Amino acid sequence: MIVVEHLTKYYGEYHAVRDVSFEVEKGQVVGFLGPNGAGKSTTMRILAGFLTASSGKATIGGKDVFWDPIEARRRIGYMPESCPLYTDMRVDEYLRFRGGLKGLSRSECKKRLGFVLDRCWLKDVSRQIIGTLSKGYRQRVGLADALLADPPVLILDEPTAGLDPTQIRETRKLMRELGEVHTMLLSTHILSEVEATCDSVIVIYQGQVVEDGSLAAVRKRHRNKPLEDIFVQLTGQEGI
Numbered sequence: 001m002i003v004v005e006h007l008t009k010y011y012g013e014y015h016a017v018r019d020v021s022f023e024v025e026k027g028q029v030v031g032f033l034g035p036n037g038a039g040k041s042t043t044m045r046i047l048a049g050f051l052t053a054s055s056g057k058a059t060i061g062g063k064d065v066f067w068d069p070i071e072a073r074r075r076i077g078y079m080p081e082s083c084p085l086y087t088d089m090r091v092d093e094y095l096r097f098r099g100g101l102k103g104l105s106r107s108e109c110k111k112r113l114g115f116v117l118d119r120c121w122l123k124d125v126s127r128q129i130i131g132t133l134s135k136g137y138r139q140r141v142g143l144a145d146a147l148l149a150d151p152p153v154l155i156l157d158e159p160t161a162g163l164d165p166t167q168i169r170e171t172r173k174l175m176r177e178l179g180e181v182h183t184m185l186l187s188t189h190i191l192s193e194v195e196a197t198c199d200s201v202i203v204i205y206q207g208q209v210v211e212d213g214s215l216a217a218v219r220k221r222h223r224n225k226p227l228e229d230i231f232v233q234l235t236g237q238e239g240i
């Protein structure tokens, strides 16, 4: 469903993503791990069509993100690390506006709006101005936006960042449920989240893939060490 081949990104002279290749099969939930600055957000932004690669190729459901961006984007719900929300709009207005941009009809939009407000715990704040929401609530609006058009692929960049412990637990539950119907690439620094939610992991370090496989296969390759120890070994990090 997601195919990345020899993806490279330079920011000026800086080589942020170096010859990255991986595949995410339909229905898989994949944790995208790596220390700060490893290149996770850059890769995700390229997949979501917000950034062009310097070289290499990426397709979503067979549609090239560079050559066929509209069709590729139609298949993706993307939640960036910090959601670029229109802070002067009310939550429901903003989501209706986003639904229009995503090509939903008025009746589809109404139906999906009800669903995402409910699923992302936004019903009580649906008439609130986005600029007055706390960071965690804004994250939820970003997640609601990603889910709005019911895309087959979800690309979520640190979806639990900024949430309180109760919401982290609820969001993990939601991720598990979403994983039943969507193909998901999910970046996070919380390894317990990966163990609770993901089938597979891709570990990226200094712009390169250093591990890729099912959780079981990765554990087996590393003599059944805890995921945290595997991460530290692969990235030379004491923490993420």
Ligand SMILES: Nc1ncnc2c1ncn2[C@@H]1O[C@H](COP(=O)(O)OP(=O)(O)OP(=O)(O)O)[C@@H](O)[C@H]1O
Pocket (backbone or CB within 6 Å): 011, 014, 016, 034, 035, 036, 037, 038, 039, 040, 041, 042, 043, 081
């Ligand atoms: N617009 C930019 N211009 C220059 N360098 C950038 C730009 N965006 C990102 N970088 C650099 O590229 C590298 C990869 O950044 P990226 O945001 O992809 O990392 P990340 O793995 O998502 O990190 P984090 O876990 O901190 O979010 C970092 O060294 C970052 O400073």
